[in-house]
Amino acid sequence: MLKILVVAAAALSLTACTASQQGATVGGVGGAVVGSAITGGSAAGAIVGAGIGAIAGAAAGDALQSRNYNGNPNQCVYRNPRTGVQYVAACPRG
Numbered sequence: 001m002l003k004i005l006v007v008a009a010a011a012l013s014l015t016a017c018t019a020s021q022q023g024a025t026v027g028g029v030g031g032a033v034v035g036s037a038i039t040g041g042s043a044a045g046a047i048v049g050a051g052i053g054a055i056a057g058a059a060a061g062d063a064l065q066s067r068n069y070n071g072n073p074n075q076c077v078y079r080n081p082r083t084g085v086q087y088v089a090a091c092p093r094g
Contacts, residue, residue: 019061027057 028050035049036042076091 020058021061023061024054024058027060028054031056 031053032046032050034053036046038049039045074091075088077086077088079086
């Protein structure tokens with residue numbers, strides 16, 4: 001049953017609108033699994049883990065999205081360290 005829930009949650013995370021929402025979904029699912037495993041299958045552990053994972057995942061997704069220009073994964077926003085001016089250029093490959 002747990003495997004079905006994990007697969008369903010992962011599939012739903014693919015339909016989330018923004019990187020922040022996707023990160024929150026994946027983090028929440030991962031946190032629930034880890035929290036449940038650490039506490040020996042406790043529902044309270046799964047809930048706490050899901051909350052912590054969702055917050056961490058949303059922050060990670062937001063950080064990744066903020067590097068891109070208008071959500072375009074090929075364009076990144078950079079800041080000139082001397083002047084502080086932001087500019088848009090191609091993202092590094094890799």
